[in-house]
Amino acid sequence: xxxxxxxxxxxxxxxxxxxxxxxxxxxxxxxxxxxxxxxxxxxxxxxxxxxxxxxxxxxxxxxxxxxxxxxxxxxxxxxxxxxxxxxxxxxxxxxxxxxxxxxxxxxxxxxxxxxxxxxxxxxxxxxxxxxxxxxxxxxxxxxxxxxxxxxxxxxxxxxxxxxxxxxxxxxxxxxxxxxxxxxxxxxxxxxxxxxxxxxxxxxxxxxxxxxxxxxxxxxxxxxxxxxxxxxxxxxxxxxxxxxxxxxxxxxxxxxxxxxxxxxxxxxxxxxxxxxxxxxxxxxxxxxxxxxxxxxxxxxxxxxxxxxxxx
Numbered sequence: 001x002x003x004x005x006x007x008x009x010x011x012x013x014x015x016x017x018x019x020x021x022x023x024x025x026x027x028x029x030x031x032x033x034x035x036x037x038x039x040x041x042x043x044x045x046x047x048x049x050x051x052x053x054x055x056x057x058x059x060x061x062x063x064x065x066x067x068x069x070x071x072x073x074x075x076x077x078x079x080x081x082x083x084x085x086x087x088x089x090x091x092x093x094x095x096x097x098x099x100x101x102x103x104x105x106x107x108x109x110x111x112x113x114x115x116x117x118x119x120x121x122x123x124x125x126x127x128x129x130x131x132x133x134x135x136x137x138x139x140x141x142x143x144x145x146x147x148x149x150x151x152x153x154x155x156x157x158x159x160x161x162x163x164x165x166x167x168x169x170x171x172x173x174x175x176x177x178x179x180x181x182x183x184x185x186x187x188x189x190x191x192x193x194x195x196x197x198x199x200x201x202x203x204x205x206x207x208x209x210x211x212x213x214x215x216x217x218x219x220x221x222x223x224x225x226x227x228x229x230x231x232x233x234x235x236x237x238x239x240x241x242x243x244x245x246x247x248x249x250x251x252x253x254x255x256x257x258x259x260x261x262x263x264x265x266x267x268x269x270x271x272x273x274x275x276x277x278x279x280x281x282x283x284x285x286x287x288x289x290x291x292x293x294x295x296x297x298x299x300x301x302x303x304x305x306x307x308x309x310x
Contacts (some may be wrong), residue, residue: 031180036206036227037199039117039183041267046113053102082290119196121185122165129163129197136188136210138172138258139217146272150240151247153255154264156225159233160203166196169279171256173214179225181206191282200227220260240266249277 035041072079086093115121124176135146144151156179158164163303170188178185182198200206210221228236247255247267252274271277 028139037182103149106269123163134168136170136175141223151267157229164198176212178211179208217260246270
């Protein structure tokens with residue numbers, strides 16, 4: 001096989017790989033690259049920026065690799081032998097200076113975005129935010145709406161263009177709450193309450209999941225984030241408030257047992273301090289024979305809220 005044929009085959013392979021990737025990604029919804037909220041949008045821009053910045057190093061390195069391998073191949077007797085390039089000050093300045101400049105740029109960007117995208121930082125909006133409490137169970141997600149006196153499992157119902165203030169904990173092994181279309185991934189830990197602030201720019205259903213392996217039912221630990229207009233959200237709240245299923249400590253104890261469910265369930269909330277009690281039960285564990293719910297302690301809750309997600 002002559003050199004021309006080999007070159008043509010190599011080019012066809014490269015073009016085929018690029019074409020396959022383009023066709024694949026056009027038909028696949030990559031949530032982190034298709035943001036539906038202002039936080040996710042900023043995170044997508046950060047991913048794109050850092051990826052393009054990395055190409056400043058990646059493209060020249062692989063280009064030089066191909067060039068040097070071709071030019072200094074064994075069969076090229078015309079290649080000039082230059083063993084002293086390792087001491088060339090100009091070239092050393094380039095291959096050390098460019099990476100240093102990239103690292104400096106990334107450090108500035110990291111500093112700024114770490115503060116701008118702090119999950120504890122409330123979103124600026126003229127709309128009154130909604131408080132939602134999230135509990136990672138084994139293996140399902142419980143969403144508590146204390147002000148609306150409802151709760152749901154498997155469905156995260158929110159109104160569009162409204163800031164959502166999330167308080168997140170776990171009543172199971174440590175987990176991670178992840179909703180890539182709206183932005184943010186933050187850990188849920190027993191006995192601690194972390195925070196996250198999100199906002200959906202438009203209506204739609206977005207897939208959420210656990211981002212931390214937690215055992216047998218991990219793959220089924222998903223939920224749907226449903227963004228509707230305000231009227232649709234109010235209608236859902238009113239319908240859920242009339243639910244025959246009520247959620248108090250006794251019902252919660254049964255709900256918290258390890259299980260999976262692909263069908264959302266809805267509850268009228270009978271215990272407004274349920275979230276606090278879930279967190280506080282790890283502060284002073286109950287005897288195995290005691291079934292009464294632990295007392296809520298809001299001051300302790302405040303002290304335990306300082307643990308941020310990573």
